[in-house]
Amino acid sequence: MIPPTESPLSLRRRLRALRRGLSEAEQRRHAQALAKRLGRHRFFLSARRVGIYWPADGEIDPRPLLTRPQAQGKDWHLPVLCQHPHPRLWFLRYSTGEPLRPNRFHIPEPALRNHRLRLAWALDLLLVPLVGFDADCNRLGMGGGYYDRTLSYLTHRQHWRRPRLIGIAHECQRVDRLPVRPWDIPLDLIVTEARIWQRKART
Secondary structure, three states: OOOOOOOHHHHHHHHHHHHHOOOHHHHHHHHHHHHHHHHOOHHHHHOOEEEOOOOOOOOOOOHHHHHOHHHOOOEEEEEEEEOOOOOEEEEEEEOOOOOEEEOOOOOEEEOOOOOOOEOHHHOOEEEEOOOEEOOOOOEEOOOOOHHHHHOHHHHOOOOOOOOEEEEEOOHHHEOOOOOOOOOOOOOOEEEOOOOEEEOOOOO
């Protein structure tokens, strides 16, 4: 539960410390359990173009998904930071073993630029990292706003083609309730090593 006086900054620090505090063995177990659980879900099975991320700062590792039998035939994309005209993410096709280079936050990105950059709406499924989440699939990010800006078109175009949005996290990152701001984009699902959380239908 979030203490009534806890600020978003304090909450981020607390949850980041929790995920960084997991041992390497726990991280590996969580990543494998998540890949097994998500790899069987219909959203994953039906997706061809999938946006993934390179883990940092204790984030759960989505890369075991790439070796699942259900991953055959999928096109994988890693996010690339683009600063102009506004800071946001584009997505570049990636295959295991291709060279990477660190971005401004020291997170690896594809080094090769001979593939076409895609916007989020060109993906079928986007796996989204997070710092915290609640049972209604609201997400607390790192605070930079990159995913919010990247997906902001969803707030004013109800019928725009969109990827399915799946947050992935350690179960220890769940909180009782997160405040929802007007620019926040709710996720369709959140998958952890322990279970799948699904957003309640809006009435």
